[in-house]
Amino acid sequence: MSDASRDDPMKAAAGPVRGAILRLVRDYCWRYRWSYLGGVIFVVVTNYLAVSIPGEIGRAVDALRAAASVAPHVLAIIVMGTAVIGVRTLSRILIFNPGRDVEYHLRGDLFAKLLALQPPFYAKHKRGDIVSRASNDISWVRTLVGFGGLQVVNVTIAVALTGWKMVALSPRLTLVAGLPILLGVVAVQVAIQRVFHLSRISQEQLGEISEHVLGSLQGMATIQGFVAEQSFVDRFEQRNNDWMRIGMKLAIIRAAALPLLVLSGGIAMFAVVAVGGPMVLGGRLTVGELAAFTALLAVLLPPLRSFGWMLSVIQRGRASLDRVFELMDEPVERPEGETGVDLPRGAGPAVELKDLGFSYPDAPDFRVLDGISMTIPPGAVIGLFGRTGSGKSTLLRLLSRLFNPPAGTVLVDGHDIIDLDLESWRKRVTMVPQRPFLFSESIAANVALAGDADEARVREAAQMAALEQDLRALPDGLDTVIGERGITLSGGQRQRVALARGLARGGDLLILDDVLSAVDHATEARLVDTITQIARGPGAPTVLIASHRLSAFRTCDTILVLDRGRLVDQGSHDDLVARPGPYRDAWWVQRQGGSTAAGAAT
Known part of the structure; x- marks a missing residue:
């Protein structure tokens, strides 16, 4: 059990969502700050190497045009590419592994809280929903602090470093490429806002399904004894269909929103070639610089493509985190508080x-x-x-x-x-x-x-x-x-x-x-x-x-x-x-x- 949770398991979040994330960081993630810091440093190194490779490509192209040796540039590309593989692996280890530990401690704290809650609580709450929060929701929280956290850092650093390199090559081309990408990001953000609400409904419906399955398993002899199998199948189908409808809405939003970034990236690439070609012919840009710029844009596009998926994961993780902390914040019915009377033992009481x-x-x-x-x-x-x-x-x-x-x-x-x-x-x-x-x-x-x-x-x-x-x-x-x-x-x-x-x-x-x-x-x-x-x-x-x-x-x-x-x-x-x-x-x-x-x- 976490120290913070042991000291005050009833500690309320500052707000329904943002406060929940701050509380997660404070109570569960902060102890792994050095691991996260190391992971962030390796993400910075990974992205720095990734945006340095296009520069070497550009210089190699210019060297070829000048009939100079390209061997130093090729060697540098090989070394940096190999280093990217190793450093990226280390960054994932240092960021993903604490996510597993956070999941472990959060699940243990939640189970301890469930044992502390008294029968009146269980008389009012469905077991399937509790099981869903303790299993599925906590898994989404682990995804939030692992994959979600890594992608937030990776996308932020990738955009910053790539943008810096692109501006250094050509501010004009950077503006041309950045405009369609920015519009795509805004469109995706608007669409993803709907995901949080739908994710919350989806998780609650999954709890309803779990409740129905648990009740059916516990009452299997009664169901079979009364030949009521079809009735229970019909009830399951109704709940499953409701869950599937919400899942389809989520899938439609993702299917419609996520390709926008791919489309905006393609438009950006076309715009760079359309504007950069005349700049090369006019002598304001070398062929190698244009090649480096397009390579930088190619480096930037994968993080941007994952941006929509990252927002979806974050929204779903936030909804799950909110549900987990709702359960952990349930008051334990203890009228005696912390000063309960401890009577002597060893004889029957009056x-x-x-x-x-x-x-x-x-x-x-x-x-x-x-x-x-x-x-x-x-x-x-x-x-x-x-x-x-x-x-x-x-x-x-x-x-x-x-x-x-x-x-x-x-x-x-x-x-x-x-x-x-x-x-x-x-x-x-x-x-x-x-x-x-x-x-x-x-x-x-x-x-x-x-x-x-x-x-x-x-x-x-x-x-x-x-x-x-x-x-x-x-x-x-x-x-x-x-x-x-x-x-x-x-x-x-x-x-x-x-x-x-x-x-x-x-x-x-x-x-x-x-x-x-x-x-x-x-x-x-x-x-x-x-x-x-x-x-x-x-x-x-x-x-x-x-x-x-x-x-x-x-x-x-x-x-x-x-x-x-x-x-x-x-x-x-x-x-x-x-x-x-x-x-x-x-x-x-x-x-x-x-x-x-x-x-x-x-």
């Missing part, structure tokens, strides 16, 4: 809820939780029951600070939870979510996710999560690679791998969000006993278990009953089945064996 209400950012008018007040003693085992949509998972997300609750509504050991240092608090919390995410790695790597659990701890956690029999049936045991999202495992196996991950990590607050829904009753009883042993041991954590299965609550100290975001009841199992309410209704259904807890919850 948690107090005070009139807790919460709405998600994308639906601010819908109260998911409303007026919840209660106290959870340190080291307690708390059950959380409620029908689907009652707010259980939301409450657990607030306690783990995946989302921040309103100020003063959740207290941990007497401190407002949003005043706690986020990293410090999350190190104390272990949350096993309702829908666990498993990576396409080995089971052992998934269990030791943060890399802080050794092999013995991983095996112990797998045994505690009742995985040992499943591991014996797998080809490589703990080293079995389980595929994207654990696709090769059953639902119950995925839940238990995720539970093993949580048990391997430990923590002072253990949050289990319906992690027993896909296991059989014998496995559930074993897992409940394991969790109870952890909760009753030395330095016991505070444990919250959300479940639709009432049998998961048999060892809980207190069971909280939620209904439509409100706390409608609480007490022990015996207390709750003794009085009317959602809990007793579910208990009767499950007692009669007519449904699973999930069915009762509906």
Whole structure:
């Protein structure tokens, strides 16, 4: 990560585009200034040698006309031509290589920023667009600082040196040649201005395509199961056609604008011959000087031809840079700022809820939780029951600070939870979510996710999560690679791998969000006993278990009953089945064996 980004990752650009380029130079390119300086020096030398060769050609022509020896001039041309090859290669190495380093650091900083952004950000932004910015846009930024930077320097120096040599030979011919070239450059600049806007739209549409492809890959089983392939192909075609239309507009602009410079160069060459020929006949210019001038013009034309392409690359790179910095400037939701409270670790915390209400950012008018007040003693085992949509998972997300609750509504050991240092608090919390995410790695790597659990701890956690029999049936045991999202495992196996991950990590607050829904009753009883042993041991954590299965609550100290975001009841199992309410209704259904807890919850 760059020093500047580490010091202030939220640093805003001075302006939407120019400020972004200055920021790129300041934060990422400046450290390579000596490499860039060396590259610029070699570009100057390259162009100086290139514009010196036509002078030698002119002198060789005049020497031939005077029947003098041309050997010194030929030797000089050979030496300078060979030197141009070597020096030009060095200039590209010194300018292109830092571009790769800039891409490396920028990509690393962006990934670190993505890891720092909280779930509310990802709820509002499309994953495909984020992936497009982190890959395609950063590649364009590298092109901007590599090829684009080289061409800016090369064209500038080539025009300056060639113009100097041309003026020295004939100011009149320089004016004649320069007028059509200048008009061509102005026309190209006007046309290229449109490229920035279209490039921005193109990059956003590419993000839409990436989002569609990602969603389709993740939902492939569902798409095929519902025979919806053609529908998804049609949606892809619509997005792809929109992107292609913008791409065609960009191609038309480039196709129309870039040949203008070639045309203006041809007109300039014709004008030089038309005006220079009579000057030679009139004795105001030698044949060698005219040959040198036309050779200088030939040297100037390739950089001018690349001028239009260079402007196109710069405009596209600027659009991409703007999108990258937009992402890097997204605020990280950290209410505690830099002075968060770091509470002691090693024991379960006390948690107090005070009139807790919460709405998600994308639906601010819908109260998911409303007026919840209660106290959870340190080291307690708390059950959380409620029908689907009652707010259980939301409450657990607030306690783990995946989302921040309103100020003063959740207290941990007497401190407002949003005043706690986020990293410090999350190190104390272990949350096993309702829908666990498993990576396409080995089971052992998934269990030791943060890399802080050794092999013995991983095996112990797998045994505690009742995985040992499943591991014996797998080809490589703990080293079995389980595929994207654990696709090769059953639902119950995925839940238990995720539970093993949580048990391997430990923590002072253990949050289990319906992690027993896909296991059989014998496995559930074993897992409940394991969790109870952890909760009753030395330095016991505070444990919250959300479940639709009432049998998961048999060892809980207190069971909280939620209904439509409100706390409608609480007490022990015996207390709750003794009085009317959602809990007793579910208990009767499950007692009669007519449904699973999930069915009762509906």
